[in-house]
Amino acid sequence: MSAGHRHRLHRPGDTLVHRLPPQCKLAAVTAFALTVVATPREWFAAFGAYALLLAGVALAARIPPGFVLRRMAVEIPFVLFAVAIPFIGTGERVAVAGLWLSVPGLWAAWNILAKATLGVAASILLAATTEPRLMLLGAQRLRLPPLLVQIAMFMLRYLDVVAGEMRRMRVARESRGFAARDLRHLPVVARSAGALFIRSYERGERVHLAMLSRGYTGSMPVVVDLAASARQWLVAAMLPGAALVALLGNWGMA
């Protein structure tokens, strides 16, 4: 259950995008997202340019469109919310396919959909071309709070271990004739979840002991050398740079 499940976001490869140091990619995606969010919703051409830029990155990284589209499913809750707005919005109404929709509502929905879609697509491309572990090392390089990075690192390492424990507990329950079928079984499942929490907490304590035993003093030693060259930063800057050019160009026309 380990590999297939956990790395489903990552698509190994050896392209220019894959090879970029993770800190460059993280910074590039963040800057790109900020540019997208800062774009006024009426500037359709700019959004089109952003989408083309992402398509270009996907092409360079040899990520097929289907791979990205399937993983866009995380966005569905936002889509549902966005679709609801024109119906519940107030203000001026306009007839669309026989429905009377709110004009400000439509604008708001478009705004959410366009920006969220671009952001999610950029994140998926980042995740597809960067190993989870390297992403954390990149975050460490960018001086994100070390405690947060460490927590994420342990999550990455112990996800399988905790999931395995959870599976064993479920097997143990079912071996004794219990199967959760309806709401009345919730207390049993809840107690299992509590037990799992305590087991994981105790494992955390043991891991901490093991870390102390090897001289841990509160910070993770940086072992992997992830230095990025100026050229690599420049390559990574192309995405947000081009996005910014599109934004400013649109401004010039507006």
Add this chain to the structure above:
Amino acid sequence: MTASRRPGDGAVASLEVSRLAYAYPDGTQALFGVDLRVERGERVALLGPNGAGKTTLVLHLNGILTAGHGTVAVAGLPVAKDSLLEIRRRVGLVFQDPDDQLFMPTVREDVAFGPANLGIRGEELQQRVEDALEQVGMLEAIDRPPHHLSFGQRRRVAVATVLAMEPEILVLDEPSSNLDPASRRELAEILRSLDVTVLMVTHDLPYALELCERSLILSGGVIAADGPTRELLADAELLAAHRLELPYGFTVA
């Protein structure tokens, strides 16, 4: 019983514990005055039933628990607040569950964790990592994530993580637990090949006999017996008195 080191007897013991007593914060007394001495290069088994205080004793050896009474010294250096980092370098603790011990995303980073905390970097660090993995025959797994290894392989990597710190003494908590016979034999071969003092905590008596000349029995929070493993295991009465049993069909000639 091994007495504390007399001045002038020359050699410094790898490990010297004297009159060590400890009570848990809730008041449960776990150790009632433990005395033991392990000479450099020895392989010693610490035997005892569940709940005898074995793990509690082990956690004192590198200063995770601090003695309520008595002292622990590693190669002459007493365990104290200001010597903790050096003590933890000298005592390589291998925990029972390798998933507790291997917490980094790859084997390489995990083995590097200890020496990196000692301030070693660059080429020397890589060399240490590779040497340690070589010693346990796991060099080819260097870039794999620990959770993709088999249990026996993970235990071997766990040994490598402490070997990389070049310890004075290797302390193993139940090294044979959960291993299949082949992994068990492989681990024994590795432990025999290492040029390091070993203290092995176990209730796997045949494994103790296979690897250690000398054994200690920890029972009721004190060292109840200390002698050649073969003699201790041949003494059925002694074993029975401390809830230790040889496996069915196993006899010590």
